[in-house]
Amino acid sequence: AGSIILLINFAVLSPDGFIAKILFLGKIFPNLAEAQAIFAPVLQGSTNIMAILITFLVARNLAIFFQQDDLLCGLTAIGSFFIIYTPYLVVDNQAYMTTKFLGAQGLFVALIVGIITGEVFSRLARAPKLTIKMPAQVPPAVSRSFKVLIPVIIVMILFSVLNYLITLIAPEGLHDLVYKVIQSPLKDMGTNIFSVLLLGIISNLLWVLGIHGPNTIAAIRDTIFTEPNLANLNYVAEHGSAWGAPYPT
Template sequence: MMLSGVVSAFEKVLIPVAGRISSNRYLLAMRDSFSTILPFMIVGSFFGIIEWVVIDPTGTVMGPNGMGLGMKMTGLTGEAYLASAFVATLKSLQALCNLVVTIGFGVLSLFLVAAFSYRLGGIWGGDKFSTALTGIGAFLIVTPQQVNKVGGFSLDYFGNKGVLAALLVATVSSWVFVKLTKNKKIRIHMPDTVPPAVAQSFAVLVPVLFTLGGFALFAALLTWFDIPPLNDLIYKVIQAPLMGFSQGMGFSLLYQFIIWLFWWFGIHGHNVTAAIQNTVYMPAQLANQDGTASYIFSNGFFEAGLMHIMGLVIAVFLFSKKESWRAVAKLGAPAMLFNIQEPLAFGLPIVLNPILLVPYILAPLANTFVGWLAVSSGLVPIFRFVVPWTMPLFFCGTIGTGSIMGGLLQVVWLAMDVFIYAPFVIAANRIDDEINEE
């Protein structure tokens, strides 16, 4: 009964807040934009597992330091194996898989600009398609070109690294463009005999000119005053003050708190905080892999802790009397095996659900603290190797640390998470019972 009272208190405070958030059209547009590009990310992750884990000639399944299946299939070892036609075929298949991975992640920010600008154009009363195209154009203008014999754009600015820049550019370009399209003084009116598509093109001509011209001037000013491009500038501003705190427990807990609070509001927390991940924890991960450092908190450490929602799934199976929750858990569990939580986040729902707010944030914080204790004490090696974020539990920790202890740490995390979620799942049953009695 005490827990039910606590949950009820949370409801009184958080339901009004959730209502305001759910009615904020800008945040809803951001959430829907991430949902729009989610299928590309899932498909990219699937092909990433195939590329990095299954068919990599030196990887987990085929490689000599893994299961060694490649050598068993060919009967070759050492240099003979690496020079074989079998390995050449695997590398060709890897290249094909990498094309799909690039679509899923390499141009993630470019897709996000298009989706977010499209949504913003709709909520602000502009032409959605024209707003999306203008957002893409503005993003390309502020994205520095790679100077070499061929030229072109670097995909480094189109992946996760460009998420914050994408959100910023989409917001500004969409707002300016829609405002200009509503200004009748600069709108070019065509005769009624002109086809509607042509008339619409001329109607947005001047707004497109002014919007893209403004971004071009902004990019030129950055160049003239020897200021880094927008994306690099964002990283410089963020990275400088954070690098000194990244290995501290307080900062790591705050980082996890922000991620999962965003997720609770229905916004992709990992994409929103990608700038921190890619400027702080990914360099730490690469330093661990190169052997030049031994950071506890790295990209691999946090990715290995994404499975806390599986603790909710198990708690639902064990303790929930709500048929709707059990049905969603059955459908979401297979996806959750590969760290895809959206069916559960929006199906139970977790998003904007005051009953689940506390465990949803508490579980990853507890995992972070226990993981820090385990690694700092030497019981578990550091997370040295880069592993796809869709790698299932236990295998992710084992491969990431190069030790079975990493996998066992994940099992401990899962057991903790079940215990953390269980009281709140039981409380949800009691709340329903009390409502039915009334």
């Protein structure tokens, strides 16, 4: 949705946009550019919070695979994501949370949290001794929450302990550690022509062997290129042009 809105904003609603120039929309609607402000906030609810969405979806789909409560598993994953999120910054007795790792830069941690939560939650929820059974007269929604209450608590405690241990070696938290150690080097790999050529060669070799090349390397490709692509997308959103984008390759 964010990409489509961005396309509309700068191809249709911008006086310098490709479609706007073809249809002379700038002359027909003199205040055309002002309409961009209507759709610009869509990015705040799409690409800028991608890490939260990925956390929920990964955990939810794992719960579906294990035939457990997918909604509560996904919500537990979001809670876990914020347990290990970058520490709040306190200024004048006010706590501020950075949004830096809510988007593309938080994807690695989002995947890690989603996988761990989905696996641990689902396996604990299957244990009869950890299931709280409510009387039949209790409303289904309440009974549903209590049924997996112990797995939720265990997952939350697990991430709290993990967060404490991580802050001992990385005061800025897991997001900053993972970004510097793993995600940033992978991003650098994806922003040069050699990585593109290498992935293309591997993909075609897999086709020769009868294996669907693009699908096979999709996980690696998406991991490497997602952040640079979103960085370029945000650059276009801010500047109205792809000229000078940080990752032109």
